[in-house]
Ligand code: ATP
Ligand code: MG
Ligand code: MG
């Protein structure tokens with residue numbers, strides 16, 4: 001059976017043999033791109049090649065790109081643990097043409113790889129095209145021999161790909177695999193499309209436009225290709241499952257989590273192991289690329305993912321910190337393809353251990369408070385914003401962790417109330433400082449401290465400061 005590492009190699013070698021340059025994954029932190037929090041797709045490192053701002057000594061490339069989708073336009077954090085096909089960290093396999101080939105070659109290349117190299121049976125495959133894209137529909141019909149009812153026209157943004165609010169973009173065609181009627185879900189465009197029966201495996205984007213911040217869109221000078229195939233989804237498929245977490249690599253991580261917590265990897269508690277395995281990857285790769293937990297920006301997203309994982313470890317009854325114990329299993333699986341993981345191993349372990357040790361001091365008590373506050377509540381009720389704020393401020397619970405904890409109970413959080421409590425605290429802190437000297441300077445100082453995280457700054461309540469670490 002092909003392992004995930006084998007499938008990655010097959011993909012890259014296929015495109016290399018079709019004259020594509022194998023290019024390394026870029027780090028997860030986009031360079032010189034304030035529009036994006038983390039790299040969320042293979043095209044990000046090539047953005048300027050599509051717009052013609054930059055040229056290189058190759059016009060065709062192929063990559064395995066590290067991606068994190070835990071914020072911004074593409075955010076899958078809330079899908080993890082709920083769908084079989086989403087991770088916060090995943091590898092996107094891609095082939096790219098910068099003004100070289102276009103639709104006529106991109107579709108045949110993708111089709112040959114999946115049906116010939118990977119041997120996926122044609123009867124299980126469906127494709128979508130942007131509703132006005134007759135050209136793509138015709139290529140599918142002619143080259144792949146797909147019948148009309150397997151070429152689904154979609155008028156929504158699902159078939160018009162955008163990296164974010166600005167940048168190169170264009171219509172796309174997507175390839176779906178039908179995992180069978182034992183799994184809930186319907187074909188793309190149907191009301192049940194969100195299920196995991198028909199899984200999108202590959203998106204082939206016809207880059208031909210650029211989107212600007214004012215909402216306008218202009219055609220690009222050249223026509224290019226940008227594709228993204230989810231490596232874990234392909235591995236699941238080729239290993240006979242619809243479930244990304246049922247692949248060699250993820251199973252190893254789930255077993256490491258089971259070993260560290262002494263809880264059956266495939267019993268009722270499996271969802272906790274899945275979340276832990278997923279979040280282990282995103283946090284480790286982010287740390288390896290230089291992000292450290294903090295109270296703002298990228299560092300806060302990292303902290304939020306870490307703490308979510310830690311709550312799940314707690315729910316498995318873990319007494320001691322868990323996450324750092326799982327790093328060796330990850331390095332063993334992925335360290336060869338991504339040497340930064342091996343190099344960063346000690347830092348990753350230390351960072352996870354420190355964060356989990358700190359968070360453990362307040363996690364128990366915070367969860368108890370949450371239980372007490374929601375004890376009598378029915379589904380559909382909402383937790384007071386002030387309580388969510390207290391959890392944030394005193395116990396170090398990011399808002400989304402509280403929401404995640406309440407989701408299974410069907411309880412929401414009054415987020416407007418949370419924001420109001422946050423504003424009130426900021427105002428109080430300002431007032432406290434404004435009284436002690438030159439108000440103008442201190443306001444500026446306060447704003448800076450606020451941006452950098454308030455941990456040391458709000459020293460008037462030690463519990464407050466503790467909770468925010
Ligand atoms: P979906 O509709 O299933 O959420 P998507 O349309 O958001 O996927 P694209 O932006 O088209 O995904 O990304 C290209 C490919 O990357 C997808 O076809 C899929 O194979 C893979 N992919 C996307 N998001 C994830 C994720 N969160 N985890 C794993 N693989 C993913
Ligand atoms: Mg998505
Ligand atoms: Mg999609």
Ligand code: MG
Pocket residue numbers: 158174200203
């Ligand atoms: Mg897609």
